[in-house]
Amino acid sequence: MSNLIEIENISKSFGDKVVLKDVTFNVPYGSIVGFIGDNGAGKSTTFKTVLGLISKDGGTVKIFGEENINKYVKIKENIGVVFDAMNLPAHLTIKQLNKVFKKLFDSWDQANFYRLVNAFSLPIDKKVNKFSRGMSMKLSVSVALSHNAKLLLLDEATGGLDPSSREDLLDELKSFVSKSNGGILLSSHIMSDVEKIASHIVFIKDGEILLNEEKDKFYENYAVVDIDVEQLTLLNKEIFVAKRKYDSYFSVLVSDKKKLPNGMAAQTISMEELSVFLSRSEK
The missing domain is CATH 3.40.50.300 (P-loop containing nucleotide triphosphate hydrolases)
Incomplete structure (x- = not known):
């Protein structure tokens, strides 16, 4: 056990x-x-x-x-x-x-x-x-x-x-x-x-x-990317966790930044930022 x-x-x-x-x-x-x-x-x-x-x-x-x-x-x-x-x-x-x-x-x-x-x-x-x-x-x-x-x-x-x-x-x-x-x-x-x-x-x-x-895997693998609607369709659904919509783009939390398509810039996220992001996110 x-x-x-x-x-x-x-x-x-x-x-x-x-x-x-x-x-x-x-x-x-x-x-x-x-x-x-x-x-x-x-x-x-x-x-x-x-x-x-x-x-x-x-x-x-x-x-x-x-x-x-x-x-x-x-x-x-x-x-x-x-x-x-x-x-x-x-x-x-x-x-x-x-x-x-x-x-x-x-x-x-x-x-x-x-x-x-x-x-x-x-x-x-x-x-x-x-x-x-x-x-x-x-x-x-x-x-x-x-x-x-x-x-x-x-x-x-x-x-x-x-x-x-x-x-x-x-x-x-x-x-x-x-x-x-x-x-x-x-x-x-x-x-x-x-x-x-x-x-x-x-x-x-x-x-x-x-x-x-x-927690260690979160810091090692997770990231946020800011992308437009077209880029959102290119994102691997397996790594999608949650997203936040802004006027002209989406912020998306992903579970494996290594699987992001080329050209998408990954941003690290702190525990405080994670809490706010998920609280205000949509599926």
Whole structure:
């Protein structure tokens, strides 16, 4: 088994609104998958569907090779989860939370929990409901990293953090993957974070996956070309990813610049530019 998560053709609608359309991608062992897209694109719905918090209309989700993780308590203990809104008891302090988690998780690592709490400069005697959003995110990540999970699902976990704190948190995530050969599915609007630590990139728009690629291959092979209508017809359909229309030309994202026809000038594209391009693109 080479993947921690295998998502295949999952679909989901709320009433008449289709929010996921045949979503397919994997989270391999030893990887950090950057899951990017605008608000409302389907990222949080994908997270909740993967965790079995909401039902899916079709498709399959396997975690550690199993389809229905709610049947397996031990499997759930191997997953660390951080959502955009904190889901920890607000009336407790960090000291009290530590006692709760010692009873809740067989593999609770108190030493690592307090190491992270100290590294993130969190007050251990202050009630959690007095924490800022950034402090709450740091605490949630500290918990997720302290019960020997093999898989982390992090939905906007770096939101609300100052640049220095984000740097510390990203370093902890990279260390987790390198030491455990675990995996992370990380959604973020901060492209510099994704660029820094992701090994794979998955972009979702309107519930559809537009891009699913290893980051190194993206930088090596992908490019943007500015072409007119006639040149667009000459483009190999196999390398076409998405396009943006301007007054007199198209900007086209291609997956292999080596297969471009002669005379088409390829332009490199950054992660930030990719996010904007795909958000505003058409098929």
